Amino acid sequence: MKTVYNIEISNKMFYNRVGGLVNQFFKILPIKENGEASLQKYMVSLQREMLGLQSLIVALYDDQQYLSLLSILQYLIEHECDTATVRSEVFKAINILKRLQRKLEDKPEVVS
Numbered sequence: 001m002k003t004v005y006n007i008e009i010s011n012k013m014f015y016n017r018v019g020g021l022v023n024q025f026f027k028i029l030p031i032k033e034n035g036e037a038s039l040q041k042y043m044v045s046l047q048r049e050m051l052g053l054q055s056l057i058v059a060l061y062d063d064q065q066y067l068s069l070l071s072i073l074q075y076l077i078e079h080e081c082d083t084a085t086v087r088s089e090v091f092k093a094i095n096i097l098k099r100l101q102r103k104l105e106d107k108p109e110v111v112s
Contacts, residue, residue, distance in 0.1 A: 002058045014057070015104045018097050021050070021069075025093045028076070032086045043077050065096050072096075 001009055024046050031039045050070055054060045072093045076086060 003056050004058060009057075011104050015101055017053070018101050018104075022094050022097045024049075025069075025090050025097065028090050029087060032083055040077065043073060047073050047077065065100055068096055069093050 001011055001014055003009060028039070028043060028046075031042055047070065050066075050073065054063075054066060054070070060066045072089050075081075076089055081089070
């Protein structure tokens, strides 16, 4: 898989990064459930990281599933949601991330 700098990174590295995003999205739940004030800051930081990744990895530039992830995160950042809504959106995002991982398992040479 190519970066915008025409440097090849392994699909395994990308697979592992997607797994890290699963964990980062999941972490939103306990922060919300505990009423921590850091939730907004955490989600904005995650969004920055994801936008950076999208800018770096050519295959993510116009990937519909990745855009869905960013859209879910943007909604959570902009709207005060109850815990049930946050839980639903977090698990929706995790399912999308798992589908991205399966793409790599099924066709390791292709991501998008």
